[in-house]
Amino acid sequence: MHTPRQIRFGPLDAVALEAGSPEKIAVFCHGFGAPGTDLVPIGEELARLAGPSAAATTFLFPAALLSLAEIGWGDARAWWMIDVARLQAGSPDAAVEMLRKERPDGAVAAGDQLEEFLAAAHTHYGCDAAVLTLGGFSQGAMLSAEVAMRLETPPRLLALFSGALVSESVWKERADRLTGTAIVQAHGRQDMVLPYASAEALRGLLTDAGCEVSFVPFDGGHTIVVDALREVAAKL
Numbered sequence: 001m002h003t004p005r006q007i008r009f010g011p012l013d014a015v016a017l018e019a020g021s022p023e024k025i026a027v028f029c030h031g032f033g034a035p036g037t038d039l040v041p042i043g044e045e046l047a048r049l050a051g052p053s054a055a056a057t058t059f060l061f062p063a064a065l066l067s068l069a070e071i072g073w074g075d076a077r078a079w080w081m082i083d084v085a086r087l088q089a090g091s092p093d094a095a096v097e098m099l100r101k102e103r104p105d106g107a108v109a110a111g112d113q114l115e116e117f118l119a120a121a122h123t124h125y126g127c128d129a130a131v132l133t134l135g136g137f138s139q140g141a142m143l144s145a146e147v148a149m150r151l152e153t154p155p156r157l158l159a160l161f162s163g164a165l166v167s168e169s170v171w172k173e174r175a176d177r178l179t180g181t182a183i184v185q186a187h188g189r190q191d192m193v194l195p196y197a198s199a200e201a202l203r204g205l206l207t208d209a210g211c212e213v214s215f216v217p218f219d220g221g222h223t224i225v226v227d228a229l230r231e232v233a234a235k236l
Contacts, residue, residue: 010116012062022058026133029140035075036063049233080106100168135159149174160185161224164198175209186216186228193222
């Protein structure tokens with residue numbers, strides 16, 4: 001049984017769905033403009049789909065430090081700021097090129113915060129870093145990919161829901177560190193926020209580096225589908 005509670009590791013507050021005797025940690029990062037609790041139902045569904053294999057897994061959902069309340073977005077948060085209007089001003093092809101070439105301001109700092117969070121969580125639960133599942137949605141997927149390539153011990157499983165290729169020059173140098181990581185990547189063909197081609201570009205970078213990617217395309221927009229959750233649950 002997974003019991004929810006508020007917790008803090010390093011600089012980040014989080015919701016934890018805790019297993020009774022955790023042996024593994026699964027961390028999922030929300031997207032831009034979402035509250036820190038946004039992906040908690042995803043953890044609950046993953047636990048249900050995975051069944052007994054998830055019984056010893058604690059799910060953690062950290063909240064980004066940047067608040068968007070000042071721009072009228074309530075309890076929404078961001079890992080780093082995004083100029084959404086600029087991203088959507090041009091064609092989808094132009095958006096893909098813009099994303100892949102840019103090293104987002106704040107991405108390195110957000111990665112540092114998440115790394116500190118992970119280290120504190122591993123210490124608290126006494127879990128080996130080698131059994132980490134790391135993932136996220138949209139901006140949270142980008143952050144998860146960034147950190148996965150930086151960790152001294154890469155995650156066992158990386159779940160990228162509706163993410164995109166950013167920081168291409170940096171990621172290209174680091175992607176081969178994930179050759180031993182199971183990667184699940186899912187993206188909607190009608191995604192109007194992050195174009196489908198941006199996901200294809202990310203998959204291409206990873207596979208060119210020798211990584212094995214379970215790619216789950218679907219007819220739909222900027223969301224997470226059950227088929228992608230089933231793929232992740234099978235690997236938890």
